[in-house]
Amino acid sequence: MTVQDLQTTGRNRRLMTFKSALMVFSCLIFTTFAFATNAAVVKSMRFWQSPESTRVVLDLSAEVEHSIKVLTNPYRVVIDIPASSVVVDLSELEIKSDLIKKVRQSTPVNPGDLRLVLDLTKESDPKSFSLKPYQDYGDRLVIDLFDKKKVAAKEELKAVPPKESKRDIVIAVDAGHGGEDPGALGPSGSHEKDIVLKLSKDLVDEINKEKGMKAILTRTGDYYLRHRKRTDIARNHRADLFVSVHADGFKNPKARGASVWILNTRGVKSEIARWMQLQEEKSELLGGVDSKIRLSHYDSSVRSVLLDLQMENSIAESMQIAQKVHKKMDKVAPKMHKPHVEENNLLVLKNPDIPSILVESGFISNPQEEKLLKSKKYRKKLAKAVKDGIKQYFKAKAPDGTLYASMYRQSIYRIQRGDNLSKVASRFDVSIKELKVANNLKSNTVRIGQKLIIPTAN
Ligand SMILES: [Zn+2]
Numbered sequence: 479m480t481v482q483d484l485q486t487t488g489r490n491r492r493l494m495t496f497k498s499a500l501m502v503f504s505c506l507i508f509t510t511f512a513f514a515t516n517a518a519v520v521k522s523m524r525f526w527q528s529p530e531s532t533r534v535v536l537d538l539s540a541e542v543e544h545s546i547k548v549l550t551n552p553y554r555v556v557i558d559i560p561a562s563s564v565v566v567d568l569s570e571l572e573i574k575s576d577l578i579k580k581v582r583q584s585t586p587v588n589p590g591d592l593r594l595v596l597d598l599t600k601e602s603d604p605k606s607f608s609l610k611p612y613q614d615y616g617d618r619l620v621i622d623l624f625d626k627k628k629v630a631a632k633e634e635l636k637a638v639p640p641k642e643s644k645r646d647i648v649i650a651v652d653a654g655h656g657g658e659d660p661g662a663l664g665p666s667g668s669h670e671k672d673i674v675l676k677l678s679k680d681l682v683d684e685i686n687k688e689k690g691m692k693a694i695l696t697r698t699g700d701y702y703l704r705h706r707k708r709t710d711i712a713r714n715h716r717a718d719l720f721v722s723v724h725a726d727g728f729k730n731p732k733a734r735g736a737s738v739w740i741l742n743t744r745g746v747k748s749e750i751a752r753w754m755q756l757q758e759e760k761s762e763l764l765g766g767v768d769s770k771i772r773l774s775h776y777d778s779s780v781r782s783v784l785l786d787l788q789m790e791n792s793i794a795e796s797m798q799i800a801q802k803v804h805k806k807m808d809k810v811a812p813k814m815h816k817p818h819v820e821e822n823n824l825l826v827l828k829n830p831d832i833p834s835i836l837v838e839s840g841f842i843s844n845p846q847e848e849k850l851l852k853s854k855k856y857r858k859k860l861a862k863a864v865k866d867g868i869k870q871y872f873k874a875k876a877p878d879g880t881l882y883a884s885m886y887r888q889s890i891y892r893i894q895r896g897d898n899l900s901k902v903a904s905r906f907d908v909s910i911k912e913l914k915v916a917n918n919l920k921s922n923t924v925r926i927g928q929k930l931i932i933p934t935a936n
Contacts (some may be wrong), residue, residue: 489796491743511659518542518617520592522566523581525574531627536594538562544619546606553598556620557606564590577602577623601626644881646692647719647872649685650712652826653678653695654724654767657702659761662727662841664848671700673851680854680861681723688869705758705826712832718877719799719868720834721855722826723852724758727843734844735815736860738804739836740796740824741790741828742821750815758824772899790829795833798875803835803867808861811840812850833873837864884912893928906932 493666519539526533536557572919579597586593602623609618653675655661661670678695683835685693695704697814698709703711728750739754808814815838827834839860840847850856876882890900899922903910910922916933924930 482579492568515592518553518559518562520559520566520594521561522614523568523571525572525578527574527576530604530624531624532577534575534578534621534623536616538619538623541610541617542619543633544606544608546604546621548602548604551600553601554605555596555598555602555621555623557594557596557619558586558883559592559594559619560588561590564592564594566730577624577625591697596621598623603629603806644884645879646690647747647877647880648715649691649868650715650717650832651678651681651685651692651693651695651709652712652722653697654722654826655702655761656697656700658749662757662760662843664727664842664844664851666848666852668842668852670725670727670842672724673842673857674839675700675726675859676854677851678723680857681721681864684858684861684865685868688865690885691869693871695836699773702761705761708826709829709832709834711919717832718872719884720827720829720832720866720886721841721864722730722834722836724836725839725842725874726754726848728753729843731841731843732843733815733841734847735813736807736811736840737815737820738800739820739822739824739827739838740800741793741834743791743828744823748820751820754822755824758826764831784815784820789828792830792833796835797877799833799868799871800835802870803837803864806863806867807837807860812846812857856867887933889932891930891932892929893924893926895926897924897925897926898922902930902932908933 510739518541520536521539522537524537526535526599542559542562547556549556566582568583571581573579573581577598577600579599582595582597584593584595602625604621604623606621607618609615609620611617614708640803653671655669655671655674657671661674663669664673675697678697682693683685685691694711694715694717696708708722709720733750755826770786797819801910804814804819822836824836827836839857842848842851870880872880873886876885876887893902893908899913902924911932911934913919916920916931
């Protein structure tokens with residue numbers, strides 16, 4: 479037992495003493511109250527089971543005060559009702575509940591009071607309230623028991639946005655490094671972690687200006703996130719693309735040029751690529767990830783992912799996106815490191831379910847490039863270029879169900895004899911208004927042979 483444990487125990491004991499004093503006090507109040515009212519009788523008990531809760535209803539002969547508490551080991555709920563009794567045969571109850579095992583009577587603190595115990599099958603949160611007589615019912619006491627696990631699972635589901643018919647394309651923007659891990663250092667003293675966070679925020683702003691696109695940041699401030707956590711955040715937001723943003727340094731300050739990288743699981747050739755791998759490993763060590771976790775994560779992801787066809791698809795998509803981003807960046811960056819997309823075996827890119835690219839905005843170790851990256855104006859230009867590349871890709875390959883799909887995915891239909899606008903609309907499951915907007919139609923009249931653009935959202 480540690481000192482802290484002892485302190486906690488001491489505190490608990492004090493708390494318990496206070497609680498028992500409070501209980502005795504409240505019992506006194508209840509008793510006083512009970513003397514002032516007629517003793518109540520529990521005439522019957524009913525149970526209602528819902529997917530994540532059980533409702534227990536006590537039918538009473540009169541209005542009562544009550545108190546309720548939860549006990550563990552085993553889980554049980556204790557209901558105290560002053561100056562009352564029960565006429566129900568508790569052993570004969572038909573308990574329809576996956577939370578309640580048994581209902582029994584127990585010895586109350588004050589003789590004459592009623593103590594009922596609900597023996598539970600698992601942990602639950604009780605909520606109780608009284609109901610006044612209504613129609614066929616007399617006074618009732620209601621206890622709702624919520625299954626803690628199921629409620630938590632439901633909350634999780636709620637956190638996931640509902641599948642809308644026209645959702646935004648989600649881009650997860652990941653500013654490399656952070657906290658304990660500064661990343662590369664520029665000759666004038668700037669830290670990669672700060673520059674890439676600024677650039678990432680600029681990229682998020684650019685993306686969020688686009689209708690049908692939404693960007694999120696994995697890291698929002700100066701703290702470290704392990705690589706797997708970064709992609710987990712992207713996954714939780716159901717990202718369509720993961721963009722890691724860096725501005726690495728190299729041992730040679732002359733090295734320069736921006737670059738775009740995708741995953742290559744077959745091994746690495748260039749010196750820069752090997753250098754980047756080293757930096758990634760260093761990041762995790764600096765950032766404070768347990769080395770055992772880091773290595774086992776790496777090993778298992780390499781093994782399971784290599785054989786995965788999904789990974790191959792993800793890499794193919796990543797390549798198409800990276801090529802478009804590379805082309806756009808080439809227009810604003812003074813120099814691209816290579817005339818093509820580069821490949822590397824980086825943990826942060828190893829995502830079989832999300833296409834992933836890594837943008838090296840330049841070499842922070844190069845004095846000219848450091849100066850550029852420190853300029854807000856340049857960062858904005860670069861961020862816009864990256865966004866333009868991403869946008870170009872998704873315009874051509876809009877995922878199903880996105881607003882982009884409805885805006886940019888189109889097919890042509892030729893009007894047949896007997897067609898009218900409403901028939902065409904219902905045939906393609908679009909509204910007449912959408913058809914008119916897509917075709918710039920002023921009226922509902924169409925003629926045979928006329929070609930209509932059909933906006934297809936799904
Ligand atoms: Zn970096």
